[in-house]
Amino acid sequence: MGSWAEGYAADTQYTTAYYAQFSPVSIDRSHFFQLHQPVRDSQEFRYFELGCGTGLTTILMAACHPEAYFEANDFMPEHVVIAQNLAAKLGIKNVHLSDASFSDLNKKQFEYFDYIMAHGIYSWVSE
Numbered sequence: 001m002g003s004w005a006e007g008y009a010a011d012t013q014y015t016t017a018y019y020a021q022f023s024p025v026s027i028d029r030s031h032f033f034q035l036h037q038p039v040r041d042s043q044e045f046r047y048f049e050l051g052c053g054t055g056l057t058t059i060l061m062a063a064c065h066p067e068a069y070f071e072a073n074d075f076m077p078e079h080v081v082i083a084q085n086l087a088a089k090l091g092i093k094n095v096h097l098s099d100a101s102f103s104d105l106n107k108k109q110f111e112y113f114d115y116i117m118a119h120g121i122y123s124w125v126s127e
Contacts, residue, residue: 055083
């Protein structure tokens with residue numbers, strides 16, 4: 001049987017930073033979406049971030065888009081606790097933060113997401 005962190009770089013805490021290029025506004029205006037504009041009936045959207053670290057990007061975007069639903073996951077429970085505490089302190093209600101492996105996430109049933117983001121995954125997770 002492998003260790004809890006098998007396949008994950010779990011001995012280093014991820015930095016806390018905001019990544020503006022992950023914002024729906026930035027994504028919608030990217031070159032890719034000039035050809036494939038998102039089709040939504042309203043300003044509501046669903047957003048998922050894999051490997052959210054301490055959650056700053058997702059939490060700030062949730063604060064800016066109260067009409068949307070945000071979900072974020074990180075393998076490191078310590079990261080998620082920091083993110084959950086920040087969201088609670090700021091009163092952000094439209095974000096759900098969880099810790100799970102990609103293998104565990106793969107077993108879950110999710111509703112459709114308009115955006116799925118991943119940052120630094122290849123450098124933190126083995127094959």
